[in-house]
Amino acid sequence: MVLHQKDSVRSTLLNDVYASTDLGIQVPKYRFPQKEQRPRDIYQIVHDELMLDGNSRQNLATFCQTWLEPEIARLMDECLDKNMIDKDEYPQTAEIEARCVHMLADLWNSPEAANTLGCSTTGSSEAAMLGGLAMKWRWRERRKAAGKPVDKPNLVCGPVQVCWHKFARYWDVELREIPMERDRLILSAEEAVARCDENTIGVVPTLGVTFTCQYEPVAAVCAALDTLQAQTGLDIPVHVDGASGGFLAPFVEPDLAWDFRLERVKSINASGHKFGLAPLGVGWVVWREAAELPEDLIFRVNYLGGDMPTFALNFSRPGGQIIAQYYNFLRLGREGYRKVHQACYDTAAYLGQALGKMGPFTVIYDGRGGIPAVTWSLAEGGRHNFTLYDLSDRLRSRGWQVPAYSMPANCQDMVVMRALVRHGFSRDLADLLVTDLGRCLAHFDKNPVTRPLEHTEAGGYSHA
Ligand SMILES: Cc1ncc(COP(=O)(O)O)c(C=O)c1O
Numbered sequence: 001m002v003l004h005q006k007d008s009v010r011s012t013l014l015n016d017v018y019a020s021t022d023l024g025i026q027v028p029k030y031r032f033p034q035k036e037q038r039p040r041d042i043y044q045i046v047h048d049e050l051m052l053d054g055n056s057r058q059n060l061a062t063f064c065q066t067w068l069e070p071e072i073a074r075l076m077d078e079c080l081d082k083n084m085i086d087k088d089e090y091p092q093t094a095e096i097e098a099r100c101v102h103m104l105a106d107l108w109n110s111p112e113a114a115n116t117l118g119c120s121t122t123g124s125s126e127a128a129m130l131g132g133l134a135m136k137w138r139w140r141e142r143r144k145a146a147g148k149p150v151d152k153p154n155l156v157c158g159p160v161q162v163c164w165h166k167f168a169r170y171w172d173v174e175l176r177e178i179p180m181e182r183d184r185l186i187l188s189a190e191e192a193v194a195r196c197d198e199n200t201i202g203v204v205p206t207l208g209v210t211f212t213c214q215y216e217p218v219a220a221v222c223a224a225l226d227t228l229q230a231q232t233g234l235d236i237p238v239h240v241d242g243a244s245g246g247f248l249a250p251f252v253e254p255d256l257a258w259d260f261r262l263e264r265v266k267s268i269n270a271s272g273h274k275f276g277l278a279p280l281g282v283g284w285v286v287w288r289e290a291a292e293l294p295e296d297l298i299f300r301v302n303y304l305g306g307d308m309p310t311f312a313l314n315f316s317r318p319g320g321q322i323i324a325q326y327y328n329f330l331r332l333g334r335e336g337y338r339k340v341h342q343a344c345y346d347t348a349a350y351l352g353q354a355l356g357k358m359g360p361f362t363v364i365y366d367g368r369g370g371i372p373a374v375t376w377s378l379a380e381g382g383r384h385n386f387t388l389y390d391l392s393d394r395l396r397s398r399g400w401q402v403p404a405y406s407m408p409a410n411c412q413d414m415v416v417m418r419a420l421v422r423h424g425f426s427r428d429l430a431d432l433l434v435t436d437l438g439r440c441l442a443h444f445d446k447n448p449v450t451r452p453l454e455h456t457e458a459g460g461y462s463h464a
Contacts, residue, residue: 067424079320118286124243125163127269127285158187189224207245246270282321344372385448
């Protein structure tokens with residue numbers, strides 16, 4: 001090689017990343033790239049682009065974990081190459097998944113905790129699908145055995161997360177969703193039972209409703225279904241969507257009977273990546289007893305070696321989240337989970353108080369009787385020179401992501417803001433948020449939105 005060429009190779013190798021030829025051009029965005037490029041340069045490009053995402057710790061919209069102990073990052077790294085579905089190749093990961101299932105069955109008071117069935121999933125959505133499918137299968141078995149038609153299954157629930165709408169549509173089940181009313185933002189036992197009939201595959205109360213964060217009254221629903229059974233013979237099972245509450249109530253409200261202590265509760269789903277404190281990508285579904293999960297929903301494959309029973313919508317999936325969940329169970333135990341969550345509830349109550357004192361807001365919920373979170377609306381009757389949508393937008397200028405949204409049917413005219421208080425949202429951060437909210441209000445005082453909206457008696461908005 002001639003000397004001047006050697007020099008150019010040298011300078012390419014030594015180039016500062018931003019002085020490299022790779023970063024001197026725009027990378028293709030929607031065309032498949034022709035050429036290969038240096039890993040270091042491309043890493044920088046991708047890394048830099050991700051800066052434009054919001055800061056996850058300031059995302060108070062999500063129920064999912066955004067702060068994790070460094071040991072979890074290490075375990076996730078160590079498991080990067082492990083496929084949890086290869087149970088024969090990674091038998092310890094499979095064993096750890098099984099341990100988590102039984103630990104959860106124990107936490108949720110299954111009478112058969114050591115022998116019952118359950119599995120990990122990608123989150124509560126997949127877990128809800130599996131719980132719903134098992135209910136549909138069991139209902140169909142009963143109907144077929146009685147020689148009755150099986151073409152009109154329905155599911156009764158309160159205002160549910162979209163995963164139940166998906167379940168109903170994908171698996172052809174009529175969703176009988178009880179609409180909210182201004183004085184009842186969650187399901188009531190009476191409303192639930194009134195919608196049940198011989199085609200009801202199950203009732204799904206939510207422990208921590210997505211819109212308001214409140215717990216639905218699982219025990220009252222079970223009692224009302226007991227009465228229904230005594231009167232009509234209809235034996236309708238309950239599946240609890242404990243996406244958030246399944247990892248909160250057992251630690252913070254251990255006396256609240258919402259789980260397998262109630263005989264009618266046949267299955268429960270929860271998100272490991274929400275208040276289970278695991279990294280994104282893990283949920284759980286557990287049945288009260290093995291007999292509740294119909295055998296013909298379980299597939300057995302042998303092409304990875306061994307006999308592998310699976311009940312899942314996916315096949316390949318990373319194993320790290322399951323390992324991280326197990327780490328949390330051992331690391332925190334009941335004691336540690338209680339402390340972490342109690343700190344969040346205390347901060348939610350503190351934030352609720354501060355918001356209540358600011359003037360324009362009515363705090364609807366401050367973490368009592370549900371998930372650690374605060375939900376608020378604009379005070380009724382006041383003349384406000386901004387909407388909650390404006391406030392949400394304004395808060396973004398400081399990086400905070402606090403959603404404003406309208407409630408579902410029948411309260412679509414009710415607009416609220418909601419802030420989740422998760423592991424890692426300290427009292428100090430709550431104070432900083434309150435200061436920023438104060439700044440926003442001062443801004444709107446000086447710069448009212450051009451067409452101020454008046455909050456009407458009915459709680460809706462009209463242009464003043
Ligand atoms: C009550 C409820 N159910 C189910 C889900 C879906 O959970 P995942 O995001 O774990 O799939 C959520 C998510 O927020 C939820 O709040």
